[in-house]
Amino acid sequence: MAPTSPHPTRPPPKPARNWPLWGGTIAFLVAMTWWSAHGIGFSLAELFCNAAGGKRLLQESWPPDFGFLPRLIDPFMETIYIAIVGTVVGGILAIPVAILAARNLTLGPIIWFADRNFMNILRTLPDLFWAMLFATAVGFGPVAGALALSVFTIAVISKLWSESLESIDMGMPEAVRACGGTWLQMVQFGAIPQGLQHYVSYALYAFELNVRASMVLGLVGAGGIGMILETQRANFEYERVTMIILAVLVAVLIIEQISESIRKRLA
Amino acid sequence: MNKIKSQGSIRFTDANIVYPNGTVGMKDLNLEIKPGEFVVIVGSSGAGKSTLLRAVNGLNRMTSGRIEVDGVAVPQKDGRELRVLRKRIGMIFQDFRLVKRLTVMSNVLIGRLAHVPGWRAMFNLWPAHDKEVAMQALERVGITEKAWVKASQLSGGQQQRVGIARALAQEPAIILADEPVASLDPVTTHQIMQDLVRINRELGITTLVNLHFLDLAKKYGQRIIGLRFGELVYDGSAASVTDDDFRNIYGRDFTEDDVLDEDVVG
Numbered sequence: 281m282a283p284t285s286p287h288p289t290r291p292p293p294k295p296a297r298n299w300p301l302w303g304g305t306i307a308f309l310v311a312m313t314w315w316s317a318h319g320i321g322f323s324l325a326e327l328f329c330n331a332a333g334g335k336r337l338l339q340e341s342w343p344p345d346f347g348f349l350p351r352l353i354d355p356f357m358e359t360i361y362i363a364i365v366g367t368v369v370g371g372i373l374a375i376p377v378a379i380l381a382a383r384n385l386t387l388g389p390i391i392w393f394a395d396r397n398f399m400n401i402l403r404t405l406p407d408l409f410w411a412m413l414f415a416t417a418v419g420f421g422p423v424a425g426a427l428a429l430s431v432f433t434i435a436v437i438s439k440l441w442s443e444s445l446e447s448i449d450m451g452m453p454e455a456v457r458a459c460g461g462t463w464l465q466m467v468q469f470g471a472i473p474q475g476l477q478h479y480v481s482y483a484l485y486a487f488e489l490n491v492r493a494s495m496v497l498g499l500v501g502a503g504g505i506g507m508i509l510e511t512q513r514a515n516f517e518y519e520r521v522t523m524i525i526l527a528v529l530v531a532v533l534i535i536e537q538i539s540e541s542i543r544k545r546l547a
Numbered sequence: 548m549n550k551i552k553s554q555g556s557i558r559f560t561d562a563n564i565v566y567p568n569g570t571v572g573m574k575d576l577n578l579e580i581k582p583g584e585f586v587v588i589v590g591s592s593g594a595g596k597s598t599l600l601r602a603v604n605g606l607n608r609m610t611s612g613r614i615e616v617d618g619v620a621v622p623q624k625d626g627r628e629l630r631v632l633r634k635r636i637g638m639i640f641q642d643f644r645l646v647k648r649l650t651v652m653s654n655v656l657i658g659r660l661a662h663v664p665g666w667r668a669m670f671n672l673w674p675a676h677d678k679e680v681a682m683q684a685l686e687r688v689g690i691t692e693k694a695w696v697k698a699s700q701l702s703g704g705q706q707q708r709v710g711i712a713r714a715l716a717q718e719p720a721i722i723l724a725d726e727p728v729a730s731l732d733p734v735t736t737h738q739i740m741q742d743l744v745r746i747n748r749e750l751g752i753t754t755l756v757n758l759h760f761l762d763l764a765k766k767y768g769q770r771i772i773g774l775r776f777g778e779l780v781y782d783g784s785a786a787s788v789t790d791d792d793f794r795n796i797y798g799r800d801f802t803e804d805d806v807l808d809e810d811v812v813g
């Protein structure tokens with residue numbers, strides 16, 4: 281052990297704030313925002329002028345049509361089913377994808393590189409794209425939606441989990457190796473026990489995202505609550521639309537509360 | 548009394564290990580360890596004790612030279628041959644390296660991984676024989692009553708006993724212990740060292756123990772090997788090792804940091 285100095289050293293003075301850098305960053309952000317708003321024809325003035333039309337729409341949308349509520353149950357369950365299938369299928373497929381993408385566990389630089397790129401492709405393309413792709417293969421509907429969400433789930437879980445796997449303590453995996461374990465056993469007995477809590481937490485998080493994404497996919501024909509929303513909107517049934525939005529809001533809040541409380545308990 | 552085994556010999560021939568950053572971990576090592584020996588390796592921090600131990604089971608690869616276990620060269624790449632060798636070499640770590648959330652039994656069964664078909668281990672379908680071997684290993688370190696307790700609930704000394712039991716479950720010819728008592732209190736330290744000596748006597752398993760406490764080395768070692776900058780600087784019996792020898796191994800006078808029981812110094 282190095283002997284500790286008897287006199288505690290003073291901390292170095294706090295470095296001065298870099299004002300030119302801060303000023304430059306803020307100016308850049310302001311300019312970017314102005315330029316982007318201009319680009320899409322967004323202006324606060326127009327927003328106020330359209331307020332009258334908005335007010336009429338709001339009046340037509342109120343009160344919500346509570347009588348429509350029972351007819352929401354089946355589509356809502358369909359939305360949940362799509363989310364569950366997507367989470368389970370994607371969650372299982374994400375396991376090998378995440379492990380092979382973790383630098384400390386992967387099987388070699390080539391496999392690591394290929395897997396990383398595979399993950400990036402999955403993540404780069406939006407879920408709507410995957411829904412369209414699967415729709416052309418199996419037709420528009422819940423199955424295409426669930427497949428799209430599976431891909432989305434692989435992307436979400438593998439990204440988060442591979443990073444958390446990279447920070448595990450490699451002592452235990454080495455101990456498994458040292459007693460003659462194979463790579464798979466090193467992963468199963470040395471690495472997974474340390475990463476399990478994170479995995480469950482990320483899977484629940486993916487499920488929350490999937491419930492919301494599954495509603496959006498419904499808008500483009502994947503079934504479920506999103507599809508009902510779209511048909512009612514197209515028929516100008518705004519009081520029903522309000523009902524749907526309210527129901528979705530409550531349901532999503534409940535699901536997220538449950539999922540979050542499980543995740544908290546795991547952490 | 549002694550069950551003499553003919554297995555567990557180790558021979559280093561001109562072995563060198565240079566780490567990628569240029570650090571010399573092992574320098575021209577020539578060393579022969581006979582079956583059933585109890586060898587304590589001493590040296591200051593960074594002397595190459597861990598490097599030596601980890602070369603025996605191929606966790607560290609050589610830059611040049613040769614290491615043989617029972618006449619068979621230690622494979623220098625991953626694969627079946629290396630796993631076959633490691634199956635017969637138990638390893639004990641300073642930080643125990645247990646799966647904290649699993650039971651003691653599950654941890655000890657990890658020592659059986661290389662002995663059973665892969666699918667059995669994967670689905671936790673251990674043959675009765677292997678469970679029996681694991682239980683006997685726990686018996687030998689005297690903690691059978693903890694078999695179904697979670698590893699996280701054990702004291703440090705108990706956790707290290709589980710570590711020893713896991714090594715024993717391998718039915719090894721060699722045990723490598725890398726500073727097995729460095730994170731334990733003095734009383735537990737002596738208990739664990741006594742366990743290791745007793746197991747060595749009872750089963751004739753060749754045992755290599757890294758220690759950085761001089762008095763422990765002298766007390767429990769049969770043969771002492773001294774390392775300095777990766778080089779062998781001492782090799783002799785623990786009975787005849789002198790303070791001068793230790794000074795030479797450490798390259799300096801030793802202080803109370805180098806011994807466990809401070810009253811030994813002076």
Ligand SMILES: Nc1ncnc2c1ncn2[C@@H]1O[C@H](COP(=O)(O)OP(=O)(O)O)[C@@H](O)[C@H]1O
Binds near residue numbers: 592599
């Ligand atoms: N993976 C590694 N990469 C680079 N240098 C290492 C590595 N492992 C050990 N060393 C260096 O090799 C020397 C011997 O290390 P080690 O065998 O761990 O010593 P000891 O166990 O006696 O403390 C030290 O100088 C150490 O810093």
Ligand SMILES: [Mg+2]
Binds near residue numbers: 596726
């Ligand atoms: Mg060491």
